[in-house]
Amino acid sequence: MPLARSLSITSLSGLEEWDEEFDLEDAVLFEIAWEVANKVGGIYTVIQTKARLTAEEWGENYFLVGPYVESNVRTQVELIEPTNPALKRAIDKMNSSGCKVYFGRWLIEGSPYVVLIDVAFTAWNLDKWKKELWDNFSIGVPWFDREANDAVLFGFLTAWLLGEYAAQCEEPPHILAHFHEWLAGLGLALCRQRQLPVATIFTTHATLLGRYLCAGSVDFYNNLADFNVDKEAGDRQIYHRYCLERTAARCAHVFTTVSQITAVEAEHLLKRKPDIITPNGLNVKKFSAMHEFQNLHAQSKNRIQEFIRGHFYGHLDFNLDKCLFLFIAGRYEFSNKGADIFLEALARLNYLLRVNHSDVTVVAFFIMPARTNNFNVETLKGQAVRKQLWDTAQTVKERFGKKLYESLLVGQLPDVSKMLSKDDFTMMKRAIFATQRQCQPPICTHNMLEDSNDPILTCIRRIGLFNSSADRVKVIFHPEFLSSTSPLLPMDYEEFVRGCHLGVFPSYYEPWGYTPAECTVMGIPSISTNLSGFGCFMEEHIADPSAYGIYILDRRYRGVDESCNQLTSYLFQFCQQSRRARIIQRNRTERLSDLLDWRYLGRYYISARHMALAKAFPDTYFYQPHDSDTAQGFRYPRPASVPPSPSLSRHSSPRQSEAEEDDDRYDEDAEAEKDRLNIRQPLTLPSKKGPALPYTLPGANGERN
Secondary structure (H helix, E strand, C coil), X not given: CCCCCXXXXXXXHHCCCCCCXXXXXXXXXXXXXXXXXXXXXXXXXXXXHHHHHHHXXXXXXXXXXXXXXXXXXXXXXXXXXXXXXXXHHHHHHHXXXXXXXXXXXXXXXXXXXXXXXXXXXXXXXXXXHHHHHHHHHCCXXXXXXXXXXXXXXXXXXXXXXXXXXXXXXXXXXXXXXXXEHHHHHHHHHHHHHCCCCEEEEEEECCCHHHHHHHHCCCCCXXXXXXXXXXXXXXXXXCHHXXXXXXXXXXXXXXXXXXXXXXXXXXXXXXXXXXXXXXXXXXCCCCCCCCCHHHHHHHHHHHHHHHHHHHHCCCCCCCCHHHEEEEEEECCCCCCCCCHHXXXXXXXXXXXXXXXXXXXXXXXXXXXXXXXXXXXXXXXXXXXXXXXXXXXXXXXXXXXXXXXXXXXXXXXXXXXXXXXXCHHHHHHHHHHHHHCCCCCCCCCECEEECCHHHCHHHHHHHHHCCCCCCCXXXXXXXXXXXXXXXXXCCEXXXXXXXXXXXXXXXXXXXXXXXXXXXXXXXXXXXXXXXCCEHHHHHHHHHECCHHHHCEEEECCCCCCHHHHHHHXXXXXXXHHCCCHXXXXXXXXXXXXXXXXXXXXXXXXXXXXXXXXXXXHHCCCCCCCCCCCCCCCCCCCECCCCCCCCCHHHCHHHCCCCCHHHHCCCCCCHHHHHHHHHHHCCCCCCCCCCCCCCXXXXXXXXXXXXX
16 A cells, blocks of 8 residues: 655654655665775764664665775674575675675674675776766766776676665565765666666765865855856866766765755755755763763863873973863865864964963864874873873872871871982982973974975964964874874874863865764864854754854855954853853753754654655655745754853953852753753654554654654
C-alpha cells in the first residue's frame, strides 16, 4: 500500500509527522564516501558520528563503502566475511574479475559494516574507464590529476559493486545509495546512466568552485549570480572536477547540502536547488553530574597552563590565573578560515588591553597543520627547563618536609632559618639562572619549511605581535594536529578545546563548521560568522545566541575592517568578564549541545532517504511534496538572569565588585529547566534489532504531535 508523505525542509519544526513508517525490511542502504575509514577532513567526522544512529535505523542492511587504505584498516577495521548472501556473491564475483574488495566492521560507535575497495589494484582499467566517461558524459580527466583519477576509479568500482549486488539479489531489490562529495559522485552518475534499480542521494558538504573562489579576493556571496561558472572553473584548472560534481548533483534523485547558505551557493554554482538541508551533528554524551564538564575544563586548563609555563620561561611576567586561552583550528586556509581577520583583531585587542591597563593576558593558539621539518629547539628547551624546575622544587620540598617532620616529632617548632641548607639554596639559584632567556618566547612551535612565505608568520611580522613583555596578547602557532603523544603539548584535540576559554572561527567560507559545534558540545563559547552553516543555524534557532556564548560575526554585509572591529569588540568584552560570568556562560553553552545531537539532526537524513526511495520506487513508496515557508524553527529565548553575555554585561559601566556580582539573579536549575522545554525530545527510531517503534517529530514546545 502506498504511503502518503509530506515534509518541509525549512527548520526543525518544519518536518511534520509521518502518517506511517516506511517498511525498510526489503531496502538496503549503501553510504559511499572517500572518507569512510579514511580520515581526510570533516566528512570523516560526519560519517563516523552519524553511523550509530543510521545503524540503529537500518540494522544489518546498512553498508558503508570507501577506499581500502591499509594503514587505516590495520587500526580501524575488523575484516570479516560478508553477512549478506547477495553482497557476498557480489564481492566474490568482483574479486574473481580482477578487483580487491574487502568486507569488515568499522570499529567505531555502532560498529557499521564497511565495504572497502582497493582503488590502486584496478588502476589498469583507468584508460578504458576514462574513455567510457568521455563517451557517456563528455568529461575528460587529465592524466596528471591523481585525485581526479582516483575519483574515476572509485566511481566505476562503486557502480560495479551496486550493479553486481542488484544482479545477485533473488528478488527485485530496493537499493538506496547515498554519495558524499564529488570524489564519490561519479558512481551516482553511472548508476543513473546504467539504469540500475538504485535510489540515489548526493550530498555536497562544500562546493569545489566555491572553495576556490573564496580563496581569492572576491565578494563571493554577494556576487553568486554573476559568476560564469564554466570560465571560473576552467581558469582554476578544475573544470573536470567541477563537471563531475555538477553531474552528480543533477543526476541524483535527491540532492542535499549541509546548510542554508551552502544551498544558495549550490543553486548558483551547481545549477540545482537542494531538495533538503541536512545539518551535521555530533554524538553528545551527557554527564551524570551536571557540572562535570566544568571540572574537565579546569583539569585541561591546568595542562595548558603547564605548557605556557615552559613556553614562556624567563618571560612569565603575567598571572596565569588571569590568563585567557583563545584558539582557532582547522584546515590551513588563511583567508577562508578567517585567520587573517583574527590576527588583525588580536593586534587591536592588544592595544585596547594596554591602554586600559588591563591585568588580563590573552594567549591565542593557531592549530593549523602546515609543512614543517621538526619541533622548534627553543620550544622543546622551554618544556625541559620547566620540568627541571619542577624536579628541583620537588627535591627541595622533600628535604624541607623531612626536617619539618623530625622537628615536630621532638615537640619543637622548627627554626625556619635552618630548614634549608646551603646546598638547597645553591640548587634553587642554579634553577633560577637556567630560566634566564635573552630572546623572546617563540611564536611557532615548529621549524617551518617556508618561514618567509608563511601567511600567518608574515602577518604576525606586519602587526608586531612578538610575545614581548609589553604585549597583553601572546600568539602561539602550532602547525600540527594535536596528539596526546606529543613531547611538546601532550593533549588530544578534545582535551585542548575543553581547556580553552573561547574558540574563534571568523571564517569567510565555512559550509557547516564542526569546530564551533564541537566547542558548543563541550561547553566552550565560540565566535562564528553569518557565512558559516553553524552560525546561520544558531541564529535561526536561538533568540539571543550571544547570551548562550555563541557570537555571530557579520561578514556578509560588512566590510573587512568593520567585521574586524566587531570581532575586536567581542574579544575585548569577553576579556572583561569575571570568572563567575564565564562559568555561567559555559553552563548555558553546554545546554545547547542537544541542538547538535544526531538524535535531533538525524531526522533530516531520514527524510532525505525516504524522499529518494519514494522517487525511485513510486510503486512502493509515495510522497506528496509541499512548501512550508511559514514553518519557523523553535527558538531558545534570551535567559532572564544576568549577566547574559559580554556584549550586554554591566562591565561597560564602572566595574562591579565580586560581592555585588554574587547578588546577580542566576538560578542554573531554573534556566536549565526552561531550556529543556524549548528543546525537542530525541528521535525514537524504528530499530531492526528489536520491534519497530514509531517515531514522531515533536512540536514547537517540546510536546509530541
